[in-house]
Amino acid sequence: MSSPLRLNFSKFPEGGLIVVIVVLGILLSIFGGEVQRPKMMVGPDGHLTRAMEKDASGEENPAFVKVNNFFNAETLTQIAKDTSFFAIMAVGITIVIITAGIDLSVGSVYALSAVGGAMFMNQFGSSGGPWCAVGGVLVTILVALICGALNGIMIVGFNVHPFIITLGTMAIYRGIAFVLTNGQSIGGFPQDFRDFVRQGVIGDLSLVPLIVMILVCIVGGIFLARMAIGRKVYAIGGNETASRYSGIRVARVKLLAYIISGGTAGIAAVLALGYYGAASSGDGQGYELTVIAGAVVGGASLFGGKGSALGAVLGAIILQMIATGIVIIGIPQSYSQIVTGVVVITAVLLDQFNRWISDRRLLAQTAHIKKEVVQATDTPVSVN
């Protein structure tokens, strides 16, 4: 009988990731120390302004407040916001990875869809109303879905490995973005749209990206765990041939997976347009590595058949906490790529080790069953 104190991760594999996040948070809170930050207050005009305090001589000076370098509302919100772009894309790419595919073009889809939305909204300028913003959002997501669909059509239609197709589209989509923009950065969006994405939900904490990330995680989780189509995604990743023979329309499910991957890149691009206020063909360069790393750290197996939306989000959070932790503790920036790479390799090795353990357990169980059958029937049985 298992002890009530033993953590059982078999029924909740993401539990281990949550433990890692909590432990990382505790370590960063302890080793990050304290910082002194300008104290702000709401002025008579309703805007935030510097708080002043009088010193011993009666002179007014700007006031400061001491906070823990990691564990404070602004830093936690910032980590959540910075994670959200990658986490949203990681949910989409997890679905692709579960089918034993890969999508190297997510960064380029992010850029091209952002450019598409930017070009649309730029025509109306900052005074364009909410409907211009809605149009911009729709254009962004539509471009992303088209890119994802093209990826899927080529992969299933030509029967070429997704690595090759998405390696090519990674260059094509970014090239299209460059030709469309002529290398310029495009801004000048409806102010309503910018204000909506950047609005302070609690005080001046900008939480819209975090809320969108949570919504995408919930929808992705329902898709994978509660819908028949989600079970088909896992089945294909587990054994594509068996799935085909059992009547699953493998090509259609794979196509859907790449469309979703594109779609999540589009959602991330919408948030980026609102938060950063501009788009260019250079956006998202190298993001595919971080997004794939987040998915793999979150438990998705590059061999297929394994992964979850929640795991993708938690994996992205862990990577962002490591990146922020490097800054907080004061390790030189140049080490951040090394650390990310080591974390990704470690996650993949742990995944392979886990598979090896599962295979050996299955083998042991099979041998045990074979022995029982032989004893019961007194007939040799070979089990392949």
Place this chain on the structure above:
Amino acid sequence: MIKKVTLTVTSLVGLLAATSFAAEKTYVFGIVAKSNNNPVFQAAKTGAEDEAKKLSQEHGVNIKIDWRTPNEEDPQKQVQAIEQLVNAGASGIAVSCSDANKLTDAINTAVDKGVPVVCFDSDAPKSKRLADFGTDDIDCGHKVMEQLAKEMGGKGVVAILAGNQNAPNLQKRVQGVKEVAKNYPDIKILDTFYHKETPQDAAAEVEQVMQAHPEVTGWAMVGGWPLFTDNALKFAPGTVKVVAVDALPAELGYLRDGHVQVLLAQQVYEWGTKSVDMLYDKAADHKNPPSSFVKGDLIPITKDNVDEFAKNWEKWLPKK
């Protein structure tokens, strides 16, 4: 007796501690350059650190430089760095903008939260930054083309090497090159060639263009990226005229061997020193710079003065 000595010593120690506490005010200035891959920003870092040491000694304070430059150019990462610096309580921030559009809001938020911001090299002119120290980029482009036209005798085919297509400072330099080129009817601009701002990518771009367009007789390089590699220019010295911006040590060999005719040196070390000066004046004395644009002059380096100029780099680059 022992009690008196102990009391005296304790008082002295306490006084020293109190004195050092009172005098040792700390300022943390964050520097967010475009990328760690570009050596010009390493000179800026050295300048910032040297100026921080100098001001610390002069004023009895502790000035720290927090270098938050992304490894590769990424304006989103620059925004994150600015936000992190504000959250970490930085006393001031200096930034060279990869994309002014994206960085304007982050700079404005930092300023609204009481953190002064200055720009260097590449400005965000619509932001609330205090000032920009750097090259007048249009003027820089003018000078590149004027020098190149002189070297080419006013005729030929020119290719422009322009780095990151999104960088506003580089776009202005290209504009400046094209404006002056119009004054020379016998000079034709072939095209503007962009590339990732690493020496290898830049050198590969030059080689590809020369193979595809052997008619090119002049290169207007608005940054010196390919010259940080050996053997980047595969043509015989002098057969193709080259004028480039920046004159770091790795580039000077090309002047000496005649592959490059003129290097226009930006004040890359002063990007760091001036930024720290302006931030310290604001943070400590609440003084604004005299102007919102502080111009850094370009120094033409040729074969004649290259050795004299080269001595400066012993001071300007990070000590190993």
